[in-house]
Amino acid sequence: MQLLNALNLHTPTAPAVVAFVGGGGKSSALFQLANEIVAAGHRVIITTTTNISPDQMQREPVQITVADQPLPIAALQRALDQHKRCLVIGEVQAYKVRGIAPERVDQLVAQAAGLNVAAVLIEADGSRWLPFKAPAAHEPVLPTSTTLLIPVMGLDALGAPIDDAHVHRAEQVRRLLGLAPDDATTRLTPQMVARLLVHAQGGAKALPAGARLLPLLNKAETVTRLASARLVAHQLAGAGYGSLIGAVGVNPANPIIERWSPLAAVVLAAGQSRRMGRAKQLEIVDGEAMVVRAVRTALQSEAATVLVVTGAYADAVAALLSPLLAEAGDRLRLVHNPDWQSGQASSIRTAIQMLSASALLPGERFKGHPGARFGAALFTPTDQPFAPATLLRQLIRHWRSGAHLAAPLADGEMRGAPALFDAALWPELLTLQGDVGARPLLQKYRAEVVTVPTPAELLRDIDTPQDLV
DSSP states (O other): OOHHHHTTOSSOSSOEEEEEEESSSHHHHHHHHHHHHHHTTOOEEEEESSEEOHHHHTTSSOEEEOOSSOOOHHHHHHHHHHHSEEEEESOBOSSOEEOOOHHHHHHHHHHHTTTTOSEEEEEOOOOTTOSOBOOOTTOOOOOTTOOEEEEEEEGGGTTSBSSTTTSBTHHHHHHHHTOOTTOOSOBOOHHHHHHHHTOTTTTTTTOOTTOEEOOEEEOOOSHHHHHHHHHHHHHHHHTTOOEEEEOTTTOTTSOEEEEEOOOEEEEEEOOOOTTTTSOGGGOEETTEEHHHHHHHHHHTTTOSEEEEEEOTTHHHHHHHHHHHHHHHGGGEEEEEOTTGGGOHHHHHHHHHHHHHHSOOSSSOOOOSSSOSSOSEEEEEESSOTTOOHHHHHHHHHHHHTTOSEEEEEETTEEOSSSEEEEGGGHHHHTTOOSSSTTHHHHHHTGGGEEEEEOOGGGGOOOOSGGGGO
């Protein structure tokens, strides 16, 4: 998947201001993103608030030097008209190119809409070519207009000693981890990396209010490094943070291998069960109430949070789920849909509103779309008691690989449940009405839905008393 897709920057409502920090490929990631933005038909300004090498400067077709004089708007416009991109720098010296002050970046951002620029990309610190680092007191140099901060780390740092040969500012890394100042033998673990990438004095240092934080775990070119990256990403997701796993510079067409984030599974249990004539959520299948089976299956998926939407039989459902609530703790929540009689769409809206606004998980919030801390929501009904957790996990893994929508395929037909929706689609889910669920959205984007072949018997609905026989 492309960085542009993984970052959801295709159609920005305002210019994105993306700052790259850390080590292990941040320059490569910055220029990769710039290439993708231009290839998509947009315009981009590249700049730095630190020092870059003359070789990096030569990667851009036009370099515009900005000193103390007013911004050269006309020159910027000409460069963007001709190339759709330009590099804005400070003083050029013999062995390095100085960046510009963060206030100058803010001035560029203020002009970006008038220049029809989709994004301003910033390299905001240095790492001396080492794969991992902690920032010094003067780092990073972030403009206040930053909307997305991407701390980058090279996976070749994992397992290496925390010393100056492998880590930039090793003493600072050890201090943030609570290690002895002279401990150069302890090796960097996935847990340590995850902690430092989002640490307020590490990867998240100087994060402006309202900006997103999205670590990039780079150099996942081998099976071993990919496995290690997943350990880091799993730790980050458990703390409420998203991340990207990539091999930037190795595969320019698809530099991002996986995206990770806390995901939510939503069990829809609010209906009146008119065709059943009684509460089908409470009906026993293979010795267990269907709502309990559905919730247990959702808990066996890789979702960080399971949200059960109740309605017609809220008290009875809550009573049945009380053992699981005690067992799962904060991972399982109930939310009541007071408008359940209007149909399933109201339950979907209730879930999205809850996931968007509530503090279900610790950690940084997602910004830029309604998904507060969640990258996607997986909706599953209570009346498919034979749907396995493996199916839910497959839908989630397709999202990690870049799918915005995922659903089962049975007997050559795409099914409407269970189904997964990227958070970028949540505004459309909020517009649904009636008792049709999210099927209209799946049909609208049918060509983009990634399907999972599934035996039809595993998706059999229990709607009437005869279905229980």
